[in-house]
Amino acid sequence: MICWICNKNKADSGEHKFKSSLLKKMYGKQFKEEILFGTRESHLRIQGVNNKKVKFPKVICKNCNNTITSQHDKSFDVFINYVNDNYNTIFQNQSINFENIYSENWFEEKKNLYKYIAKHAGCKIVTGNFEYNVNNLSEFIFDDINTSSFQIEFQLKEGFKFLDICLKQQNTEGLRFMSNGQTVYYKNKEGKIVFFAGITSYNWLSITWVYTQNGYKTNFVKFSDNPKQKVAILPFHELPEIGKKDWFDILDNQRMESLDDQINYYHTFLKLTNEPKDL
Numbered sequence: 333m334i335c336w337i338c339n340k341n342k343a344d345s346g347e348h349k350f351k352s353s354l355l356k357k358m359y360g361k362q363f364k365e366e367i368l369f370g371t372r373e374s375h376l377r378i379q380g381v382n383n384k385k386v387k388f389p390k391v392i393c394k395n396c397n398n399t400i401t402s403q404h405d406k407s408f409d410v411f412i413n414y415v416n417d418n419y420n421t422i423f424q425n426q427s428i429n430f431e432n433i434y435s436e437n438w439f440e441e442k443k444n445l446y447k448y449i450a451k452h453a454g455c456k457i458v459t460g461n462f463e464y465n466v467n468n469l470s471e472f473i474f475d476d477i478n479t480s481s482f483q484i485e486f487q488l489k490e491g492f493k494f495l496d497i498c499l500k501q502q503n504t505e506g507l508r509f510m511s512n513g514q515t516v517y518y519k520n521k522e523g524k525i526v527f528f529a530g531i532t533s534y535n536w537l538s539i540t541w542v543y544t545q546n547g548y549k550t551n552f553v554k555f556s557d558n559p560k561q562k563v564a565i566l567p568f569h570e571l572p573e574i575g576k577k578d579w580f581d582i583l584d585n586q587r588m589e590s591l592d593d594q595i596n597y598y599h600t601f602l603k604l605t606n607e608p609k610d611l
């Protein structure tokens with residue numbers, strides 16, 4: 333298989349499904365404690381940041397993973413650390429100001445952040461073996477050509493911050509939660525896939541992405557030179573079970589029950605009211 337980013341080298345590198353630096357930061361390189369890794373099918377305990385379970389299959393090359401995208405990875409780390417440390421500011425403003433995160437180099441760093449999420453999205457789509465052209469993602473990452481085909485939304489979950497506070501009151505390290513939703517795609521009446529979507533979460537932040545080459549209009553945001561970006565707030569009252577049940581059960585229930593539920597979720601998010609038309 334050829335790397336989907338450079339379209340040149342043999343795909344010999346497994347991108348982490350969750351950022352390895354953040355896995356190490358949260359759990360330690362060898363995972364001080366075994367961590368519980370759950371999928372819809374099963375839960376298992378795994379150790380170590382290089383466990384195959386936390387990596388995509390080899391769909392990109394070492395050069396793209398280690399050299400071409402290394403700055404993108406770093407910008408993502410800075411972003412996640414900022415969101416973890418500045419919950420209240422983001423919650424009050426309901427937006428993120430990239431100048432506050434990255435200072436004078438914010439434009440390049442914001443673009444790197446988008447490119448990291450594009451790498452994650454492309455790896456998910458390619459891993460699913462779908463017949464869908466991801467060239468807009470590779471051109472964005474590799475050739476620095478901006479695209480309107482890739483759009484994202486940031487979401488802040490008030491209930492997850494509340495869980496963190498509760499856990500810290502119990503003298504633990506607080507919330508340490510990462511999750512990737514299933515890759516969702518939508519077909520038109522002719523059976524042709526018209527968009528892909530996915531969600532990746534780190535504690536109280538979720539990033540939902542959409543990739544569509546079919547000109548779909550969504551309320552998500554493509555990469556631009558705007559230093560501010562709206563953040564959707566998922567308020568506490570929309571997670572009513574928090575505070576009543578065991579916290580692990582709550583996190584567990586956060587994952588979607590079925591693919592239909594996930595498709596409905598994206599329908600609501602994307603404000604799709606009509607059957608999609610092939611454009």
Ligand SMILES: [Zn+2]
Pocket residue numbers: 335336337338339340341392393394395396397
């Ligand atoms: Zn490559």
